[in-house]
Amino acid sequence: MTQVQLKNLSKVFSGAPAVDAIDLDVVSGEFLVLLGPSGCGKTTTLRMVCGLEQPTSGSIWFNEADVTQVCVQNRRVGLVSQRFGLFPHMTVEQNVAFGLSVRGLPAELQKKQVNEMLDIVHLSEFANRFPSQLSGGQCQRVAIARTLVTKPDVLLLDEPMASLDTLLRAQMRQFIRDLHDEYGMTTLLVTHDQVEAMDLADRIAVIFDGRIAQLATPEEIYQNPVNERTARFMGHSNIFECTPSSDGHIESPFGRLTLGTPARPRANQPTKAMLRFESIQIDSHKSDTQHNVLKGTIKRAEFLGAMMRYTLQVAQGTLTVEEASTNIRKTGEVVSISLPPEQIWLLDASA
Amino acid sequence: MPKPYKAHTAITGPLARRQTLRDLAQVLPLFVVLFFLFGGAVVLAVLQSFGYAPWFGINEFPSTHYYERLWLSADFWLSLGYTLYYAIAATLIGLVISIPLSIALCARFKASRIFSALIRLPLMVPYSVGIALALVMLGNGGLLSRFSAFIGWIDDPAQFPLILRTHWGWGIIAVYVWKQVPFMTLALAAVLVRKGDDTHEAALVLGATSSQIFWRVTLPQIMPGIVSASLICFAFNIGAFEAPFILGGGYPDTLPVLAWRYFQDANYAFQLQGMAVVVSLALVSGLILSLYLLAYRRYERARGRV
Numbered sequence: 001m002t003q004v005q006l007k008n009l010s011k012v013f014s015g016a017p018a019v020d021a022i023d024l025d026v027v028s029g030e031f032l033v034l035l036g037p038s039g040c041g042k043t044t045t046l047r048m049v050c051g052l053e054q055p056t057s058g059s060i061w062f063n064e065a066d067v068t069q070v071c072v073q074n075r076r077v078g079l080v081s082q083r084f085g086l087f088p089h090m091t092v093e094q095n096v097a098f099g100l101s102v103r104g105l106p107a108e109l110q111k112k113q114v115n116e117m118l119d120i121v122h123l124s125e126f127a128n129r130f131p132s133q134l135s136g137g138q139c140q141r142v143a144i145a146r147t148l149v150t151k152p153d154v155l156l157l158d159e160p161m162a163s164l165d166t167l168l169r170a171q172m173r174q175f176i177r178d179l180h181d182e183y184g185m186t187t188l189l190v191t192h193d194q195v196e197a198m199d200l201a202d203r204i205a206v207i208f209d210g211r212i213a214q215l216a217t218p219e220e221i222y223q224n225p226v227n228e229r230t231a232r233f234m235g236h237s238n239i240f241e242c243t244p245s246s247d248g249h250i251e252s253p254f255g256r257l258t259l260g261t262p263a264r265p266r267a268n269q270p271t272k273a274m275l276r277f278e279s280i281q282i283d284s285h286k287s288d289t290q291h292n293v294l295k296g297t298i299k300r301a302e303f304l305g306a307m308m309r310y311t312l313q314v315a316q317g318t319l320t321v322e323e324a325s326t327n328i329r330k331t332g333e334v335v336s337i338s339l340p341p342e343q344i345w346l347l348d349a350s351a
Numbered sequence: 352m353p354k355p356y357k358a359h360t361a362i363t364g365p366l367a368r369r370q371t372l373r374d375l376a377q378v379l380p381l382f383v384v385l386f387f388l389f390g391g392a393v394v395l396a397v398l399q400s401f402g403y404a405p406w407f408g409i410n411e412f413p414s415t416h417y418y419e420r421l422w423l424s425a426d427f428w429l430s431l432g433y434t435l436y437y438a439i440a441a442t443l444i445g446l447v448i449s450i451p452l453s454i455a456l457c458a459r460f461k462a463s464r465i466f467s468a469l470i471r472l473p474l475m476v477p478y479s480v481g482i483a484l485a486l487v488m489l490g491n492g493g494l495l496s497r498f499s500a501f502i503g504w505i506d507d508p509a510q511f512p513l514i515l516r517t518h519w520g521w522g523i524i525a526v527y528v529w530k531q532v533p534f535m536t537l538a539l540a541a542v543l544v545r546k547g548d549d550t551h552e553a554a555l556v557l558g559a560t561s562s563q564i565f566w567r568v569t570l571p572q573i574m575p576g577i578v579s580a581s582l583i584c585f586a587f588n589i590g591a592f593e594a595p596f597i598l599g600g601g602y603p604d605t606l607p608v609l610a611w612r613y614f615q616d617a618n619y620a621f622q623l624q625g626m627a628v629v630v631s632l633a634l635v636s637g638l639i640l641s642l643y644l645l646a647y648r649r650y651e652r653a654r655g656r657v
Contacts, residue, residue: 052552073558085553089571089654098567099557130655143553150557 001028002062002153002186004049009058010210011044018044020210021058031180031187033197036207037233042190043158045207049188050156051075062153078152082159084143086131092118092142093127099150117149120179137168144176148183155180157189161196173199194234198222206230223276228347231274238280238319242273244346253317258291260342272347277309277322279343282335292339298331312337393633400626407619417627426603427628431635434605437520437595438588441527442581448528449535449580454569456536457543474533481526482597489514489522515598522598527588535580542576543569571654578647582640589636606632 004026011019019041026032034042047053049060051072059068067075086095096117100110118124121141131139140160147155157176161169177200180187191197197204198218205215214226225231228239242250246267248259257273296312296319308325311318314337321337329335398404400418402411421427456470473481488494496511505511515522550572554564570577595605604612606628613625 050556052555072555073560077556079553079556081549081553083547083549085549087550087553087568087572089574091655098554098559102554102557102559102563102567132655146553146557 001184003028004154004186004188005061006045006049007059007061009045009048009060010056011041011048011053012056017210019048019055022207022210022212024205024212024215026186026188029184029186031177031189031200031202033201033204034188034190034207035192035194035197035204035233037192040207041210042192042207046156046158046188046190049154050077050079052079076153077156078147078150078154079156079158080140080143080147080160082162084131084139084160086139086142086146088131091128091130092123092134095131095142096146096149099146103150113149117145120148121145136164137172140164140172141175144179148179152185155183155185155187157187159191160189161191161193169196176200206233208233223343224345225274226348228272228274228349231345231347236277236320236322238275238277239272239347240275240317241270242346243268243270250344250346254294254315254319254339257339257344258341259344259346260340271349274345274347275319275339275343277320278307279340280319280321281338281340282310282321282323282329283338290338291341292344294337294339296335296337298329298333298335301329301331303328396626396629399623400630402623404619404623407622409620409623417624418631421624421627421631427609427631429603430606430609431631433518433520433595433599433603434589434607434632435635435639437523437527437605438585440520441524441531441588442585444524445528445531445535445584446577446581448532449539450570450573450577452532452536453539453543453573454565456540470533470536472533473529474537478526478530478591478593481529482594485515485522485526485529485598489525491515516600518600520595520599523594526594526598527584527591531584531587535584538580539573539576542573546572574647574650578643582643585643586636586640590632 004024006022006024009019009022009024010017022041022045024032034045036042044053048055051067051070055068059066061067062075087098090098093114096114097110100113105113115124115127118127121144123138123141123145126134126138131142134142143160160176161172164172173196176189180200189197189200201218203215204218204221206213206221208229213230214221216224221230222234225234231237231239240252240254242252242257244250244259244267250257250259250273252273294314296314298310299313299318300311302309303325304322306325307322308328310321310323310329312321312335319337398412402409402414402416404410452470456466486493490496491509491511491513495514496505496508499505499511500508514525550568551564554568559567590607592607592611596608596611599605599608603609610625610628610632613621613628616622
């Protein structure tokens with residue numbers, strides 16, 4: 001079990017910082033996801049942990065050892081990249097055995113371990129096939145098997161599901177999480193897909209412009225994002241201007257709303273509030289006397305399969321609501337909506 | 352009931368005919384060169400080598416006389432040996448230099464325009480200039496011998512080891528290598544760029560050393576480039592005339608020089624003998640290249656690529 005620590009880690013390419021003084025502590029056996037948009041520095045961070053990229057400044061620690069200057073071959077890390085990097089001229093079996101064979105493991109032992117690993121990834125019957133004869137999902141499992149068979153201390157996954165279709169991606173997510181739980185190795189995954197991040201992670205580090213914007217559990221980041229950028233990146237939400245007061249209320253385009261928690265930003269300072277689409281409840285029978293119950297008119301209704309998305313005109317503003325598509329409402333219908341006070345989250349403009 | 356939709360995979364009608372005509376017009380120059388210039392010349396060469404040359408007043412067709420005389424001569428086999436030796440040695444040395452050079456070009460000097468220009472330079476210099484440079488540099492009165500005498504390694508430039516005009520063919524091989532290394536390097540660099548860094552990085556992370564990566568990952572992956580580049584260079588070397596003619600060790604000459612000597616003879620019958628040399632050379636070259644390709648196909652099939 002290996003603890004990974006990044007201390008003040010930076011990487012500059014041609015004068016532009018790709019990673020800007022990152023501090024990160026990955027607990028032993030943790031599944032941590034580096035989440036961010038393209039070009040935010042998440043892959044560069046992973047490559048530095050791997051040893052494929054040298055940091056401009058800062059250091060990388062595995063347990064109590066500084067590995068910043070340790071070459072990639074000696075770091076005992078495993079990497080599964082987006083394009084898998086399978087050796088096209090080797091069979092599945094030879095690909096998986098490669099890491100063992102370059103370390104000089106006896107042939108018999110190699111065969112035994114390779115066969116066990118192919119069993120785990122359900123690829124035993126494809127042992128003699130070449131990568132060009134496999135599907136994307138099978139290639140990914142070969143890449144994972146090839147990495148796991150070397151028993152790395154830290155597993156690094158660089159958008160390994162980016163080239164798979166939606167259905168296969170969901171299956172592979174489950175497969176990767178199961179493998180992590182079974183082996184318990186410290187895992188860092190890089191992705192720009194927030195669904196993937198929330199599904200897999202023990203904790204998520206949201207990265208923007210080479211810096212960590214927020215490091216927390218998936219639930220915390222989703223419900224209590226630190227700023228507007230994180231909130232928008234982590235899924236659909238209504239974000240609106242408001243002015244909090246010291247008595248636990250905000251003035252918003254929809255009127256005076258009650259908050260579930262005291263206002264974090266300073267009172268009477270204009271800020272923004274966030275409310276997830278699915279947090280708003282539509283209920284035609286709710287009484288106006290309850291907290292945050294408003295009347296709205298459906299301006300647009302979108303069928304999304306399992307969910308319906310409604311755009312409502314409420315007082316001076318617009319709110320978007322999602323609810324199960326079991327009861328489809330019509331455009332123009334006037335409905336009562338309830339905005340749960342504990343779901344209204346004030347965003348910190350300074351964060 | 353609506354008619355089922357019939358899928359069309361190709362354009363038909365006048366539009367298709369016009370497209371076909373346009374395609375034919377585009378490939379016509381190739382066919383003209385292939386069938387009339389090259390094909391016609393090959394047929395004439397084969398006919399002449401079998402004794403058919405009525406325009407010289409010779410018509411012994413079909414006669415194997417010229418082949419018999421050629422193949423029964425020990426000098427022909429010596430000439431063939433020299434021809435193959437220069438071609439194969441130059442191709443192999445060229446590869447040994449080009450493979451690490453192309454890897455260095457892709458790994459470290461990708462952005463270096465100076466390095467790229469230096470590599471390309473010999474491609475832009477004509478062959479004859481390369482031969483002249485070899486004479487100036489490697490001859491017994493050349494720069495290298497004079498410099499060796501100057502630093503005291505030898506007493507007199509004439510004592511310098513014979514590089515040119517010897518059947519070891521160092522000068523010929525040097526010129527071939529000098530000219531083909533840039534071509535091979537660029538061809539292999541193109542394959543390396545297309546291959547990308549993924550497998551190299553994967554091997555590194557899996558713990559492979561540089562030497563293991565080269566032999567087990569990089570080399571098998573650039574094999575298609577090695578085969579194409581070596582085929583082209585070998586085919587060129589085996590038929591090259593100028594370098595062996597100027598820098599060679601004299602009689603017995605390489606086969607292209609031997610053929611040239613026959614063609615220069617005032618006796619027309621030797622023209623036919625020259626054609627037998629040319630056809631023999633083409634047969635040997637074709638046989639070697641076919642066997643090489645066959646072996647490569649088997650290698651590729653064993654790796655699931657064909």
